[in-house]
Amino acid sequence: MTDAIRTVLGPTDPEDVGACLPHEHLLIDYGELLGSPKQVPDTDSPAEKRVIANVRAFASVGGTLMVDCTPPGYGRYPDFMAEVSAQTGVHVVACTGGFTEQFAPLHPVVRALDTDALADLFVRELTEGMGGTRYRAGAIKVATGEGRMTEGEAHIFRAAARAHARTGAPIITHTTNGLGPEQVEFLLREGVDPAKVVIGHLGFEPDPKADVGTILQRGTYVAFDRVGHHHFFPDSHWIELIRFVLDQGYQERVLLSHDAVTEFVGPEEIAAHTFSDYTYITSDFLPALRDAGVDEVTLNLLVRENPRNFLAHATDRGA
Numbered sequence: 001m002t003d004a005i006r007t008v009l010g011p012t013d014p015e016d017v018g019a020c021l022p023h024e025h026l027l028i029d030y031g032e033l034l035g036s037p038k039q040v041p042d043t044d045s046p047a048e049k050r051v052i053a054n055v056r057a058f059a060s061v062g063g064t065l066m067v068d069c070t071p072p073g074y075g076r077y078p079d080f081m082a083e084v085s086a087q088t089g090v091h092v093v094a095c096t097g098g099f100t101e102q103f104a105p106l107h108p109v110v111r112a113l114d115t116d117a118l119a120d121l122f123v124r125e126l127t128e129g130m131g132g133t134r135y136r137a138g139a140i141k142v143a144t145g146e147g148r149m150t151e152g153e154a155h156i157f158r159a160a161a162r163a164h165a166r167t168g169a170p171i172i173t174h175t176t177n178g179l180g181p182e183q184v185e186f187l188l189r190e191g192v193d194p195a196k197v198v199i200g201h202l203g204f205e206p207d208p209k210a211d212v213g214t215i216l217q218r219g220t221y222v223a224f225d226r227v228g229h230h231h232f233f234p235d236s237h238w239i240e241l242i243r244f245v246l247d248q249g250y251q252e253r254v255l256l257s258h259d260a261v262t263e264f265v266g267p268e269e270i271a272a273h274t275f276s277d278y279t280y281i282t283s284d285f286l287p288a289l290r291d292a293g294v295d296e297v298t299l300n301l302l303v304r305e306n307p308r309n310f311l312a313h314a315t316d317r318g319a
Helices: 046-060 078-088 108-112 115-127 151-167 180-189 208-217 235-247 268-274 280-291 296-311
Strands: 003-007 010-012 019-029 063-068 091-093 095-097 139-143 171-174 197-199 221-224 254-256 261-265
Touching: 003 091, 019 046, 019 078, 019 254, 019 296, 046 063, 046 078, 046 261, 063 296, 078 091, 095 115, 095 151, 108 115, 108 151, 115 151, 139 151, 151 171, 151 180, 171 180, 180 197, 180 208, 208 221, 208 235, 221 235, 235 254, 235 280, 254 296, 280 296
Parallel strands: 019 063, 019 261, 063 091, 095 139, 139 171, 171 197, 197 221, 221 254
Antiparallel strands: 003 010
16 A cells, blocks of 8 residues: 545645645635535636635745645535646645534534444545545544534544544544543544544643643644734744644654635634635744744654655555
8 A cells, every 4th residue: 555645636645745734724614504605616706816826825935735624514615626726736635524513513414424424424535535526535624612522523533533444544633722632532542543643723722731742642743733823822822832842852743734714704703714824834934933943854844744744644545
């Protein structure tokens, strides 16, 4: 079996990939879940033009791959992702999976299927194509809301673990101000390979270093993936956490991204995701890390080697 990164346009050799953004969004649209019409971007529509311009900007600063972490039902349009990738030359990895029910009801398909059937759906999207298209997902998205994991969210986690066992696909999580350690323990109990798990949106907990340290000890990746959202934290917050991880010797287990999105339609309480600059890490944040004493070898790990290692899996593995 050959390890590759599964992009919407096909498997890609990790050695051919440069700078990566492992947690971004092209579009987010809650319309399917909240009863309003979906805003599917047409060819040459203003939305498509804005997305392509933003992704081309990422390419212009050396970007080669981004993971669109939008799950089914939240503005994930496989044909659109493929078109953006073809137009920009940037590899796009799509996600199957589900999201938290904190902001909207779970997708009706998630609620209708039992865990095995939901796992089957995830596997089909990873091995055959998403939503009736030929474009395959390359990762699985799972999420929890604030305070506790609901049974509906646990249902998605279990299905994700079963799909991972059959495909080897990596799992990307969303946290809401905590529960990262609980997510790790849940997934490990379900038999997931910790080297194929990244716990996302860390740094918002009451004691971020304690949570990050606990997670790293279990062998998973940690993601500081809201860099540039200055309405949350300044760069110094993320630099301090990165220095903490490096001082603990876990430089090969940290990922950086923005959680940016070009077009957002959805609940006002999460409309802060209107940050849309996919170039900020390369253009502004990496120079700040250099000024903070992080060497070039480590910077290469953070933006190239680590995300490539995390995303690569045996795409020809039997499901």
